[in-house]
Every structure is written in C-alpha cells, then in structure tokens.
Amino acid sequence: MLDIDLNSPAFFADPYPVYAKLRAAAPICQLMPGIWLATRYRDADRILRDLRFGKDFLAGVARRYGKNAVDEPAFRMVNRFMLLMNPPEHTRLRTLVSKAFSVKQAPELRHLAQRETQRLIDGLYDLHRADLVKAFAYPLPVRVICALLDIQLEDHLRFLEDTQALVKVFELNPISATEIDAANRAAQAFERHFREICRERRKNPGNDLISLLLQAEEGEDRLSEDEIIANVVLLFLAGHETTANMIGNALLTLFRHPEQLDLLRKDLSLLPQAVNECLRYESSVHIAARVAMEDVGVGAVTIRRGETVYINLGAANRDPEIFSAPDRFQIRRPAMPNKPMPFGGGMHYCLGARLARIELETVLDMLFRRLPELRIEDIDNPTWKPTMTIRGLERLQSRW
DSSP: OOOOOSSSHHHHHOOHHHHHHHHHHOSEEEEETTEEEEOSHHHHHHHHHOTTEEOOHHHHHHHHHOGGGGGSHHHHHHHTSGGGOOTTHHHHHHHHHHHHHTTSOHHHHHHHHHHHHHHHHHHHGGGOEEEHIIIIITHHHHHHHHHHHTOOGGGHHHHHHHHHHHGGGGOSSOOOHHHHHHHHHHHHHHHHHHHHHHHHHHHSOOSSHHHHHHHOEETTEEOOHHHHHHHHHHHHIIIIIHHHHHHHHHHHHHHHSHHHHHHHHHOGGGHHHHHHHHHHHTOSBOEEEEEESSOEEETTEEEOTTOEEEEEHHHHTTOTTTSSSTTSOOTTOOOOSSOOOTTOOGGGOOTTHHHHHHHHHHHHHHHHHHOTTOEESOOSSOOBOSOSSBOOBSOOEEEO
C-alpha cells in the first residue's frame, strides 16, 4: 500500500499531480485491505465493462461502518438504486426506466433547460454579481428535474439540502455519524414526499416522468412503488448534484483559460466540443465503484472475490497514454478513438448523460449571450469541496 493522503486540502485543491504519481507508480493501488483504486484509463475502461465486476453496495457499507449500518434508512434506500444493481435486476429496471425516460426527447429536454436557464438569468441580471454556485449552478438542475417530474418548484430548496446530505453516502472516505443521521433524514423525507406523489399520479396521470414510470411495462412486468421512489431519488442525486458541480467546474475551467474562452465566445458553434473538453478536463464525478464477483487479474495485481475497486474517472480522463497533453485544456482537441468517461461506462453508463450535456451546453450558450461581461473572481484560489467522489466548488463569486 502506498503512503498517500487523499484527504488533505492540497489534494482537494488539485488532485491531478497525485493521480499522475499513482498512474506511474501503482495504477492499481491498494488503499486498505480489500479496497483498491484504479487510475489508468485502460484499466478503468476494462473494469467498467467486465461483467466479472459488479455491485455490492451494502457489503462496502458493512466493511466501512459495521454490519449494523446496512439497516440505516439512507443506505437501504440507496441500495435500491438501479445504479447499484447487478443483472438480471439491473437489466430489468434499466429497461423499464429507459422506456419512460426515452419518451422525453432531446428537443423537449433542451426546451426545459433553456426555459429554466432563462428564468434564473432574468432573476440575476440586474444584480451584477452573485455566487454562481449558489444562485445558478445548484438551482438550475433541480428546477429542470422538478419540471420533468411536474412537482412544485417551491420544494426545490429542500431538495437541494436533501440531495447534498444523501449524496455523501457515496464518499470514498467514511462519513461521520452526524452526516449519516442527516442522510437518513433526507432519505426518509424523500420517501414520504414521493410516495404521496405516486398515489396522486395513479389517480391523475400526466406526461411527467413519475406518471410515465408508473405506466412503464415490459410484458407483464412493471416497476413497484418502492423502485419508482428510489430511482426518482437517484435522478435527483445523479441529475442534480453532479450536474450542478459540472456547471461550476466548466465555468471555472473556461475562465482559467482565457484564450480558450475567447475562442468559444467568438464561435459558439464550438459549444459541443467545449462541453466534451470540460467534461474530460474537470469532470464532476471522480469515483465509480465495482466489486469483484470472482478473482480477477488487473494489470499486475489480482482483485479477489468480494473486494472493492474504486475506478478513478478523473485520473483516467487525464491519462497521457490516451490523451495527448492531458493537462492542457483545449476546445479543439483532435478527435481520438478513446473518449473521455465523465459518465462512467459499461452497463451502468449514466442514463441522464444526454440531459447533462444538454444542460451544460445550454448554460454556456445563454450565459455568454446574456452576460457578455461575465467575469469570475479569484479564479486562482477557488474553494473546492473536501470530497473525492464528487469534485465541485463551494462557491463561484462572479460579476457582470
């Protein structure tokens, strides 16, 4: 095991030098007995696609917090997420959820993103300065999700707090008892709220995503209410927390590279390329987890059955064996056969990746059109959240 500190302020400020050292010295690094970290692109891609690696969330919970922790409400709810299931349960759930989600086509998703972005900018326009994390990046995804689910927007501030509390159960570093209690309260609040909404939508169905999930079927198979509630909560966590951080990270990255920002401002047709490069260079999701379902050799090590490997997507997206000059941010990066993996890979590839890309493209387009004088303050010393799994900013003070 290497002597590395993955919990220091210096690491959270800039983890990429540590990732580079790990890729060179121990691309499959043992963090502790039964826990491994993969930092090389080819290993990450292989593990994500290899069916000998699966999910066993509660085993990881028991290992880190003790066997009684698996009964905590937050861990029980998260264990029902489609994201944490193996075939055939995962295949069944993904098929049914995809049927509902695919009804929402790209033009409709883009319209929702544009409408909510416009409303937020309208509210900020005359202020001339704001913390864009708090006032923009965090409210936007939850407003889009509320619109998709057709639920009251007044609830969005509470959802912000609940998602921030619940998402901490995914942290690589163990969380405190106080944080577990907060996650439990969030899980219970989500469950009460969405169970009531499910009852109402059964009586009065609409074209919202909850109604579509209630109606989704494959043969004679349908989603249970518990499955719907869990995966609507997953939508909030995966579609909100990660997207909000993705927006903040992209804005900071662009303003830290003024020549690339100027290139984009002058030619907004480069937006899809800019989005791809922002997602590669400073992705919001750095860790995905898999459990070995049997002994598997990866590189020079053997991952034993039942052991957990954390796939470091942030490190993989900066792998010099795959991406030329990986620490250089360039919108017009030449096309390569291997693509960045900001949304994971294999059977668990993020179902909301299309929506996330649409939201980021919409945000950059409308912010630069509506606020041409936009500037980010203190771009050299931003405050990063002290987490490894989700990378994001505490604040993004801006003026225009």
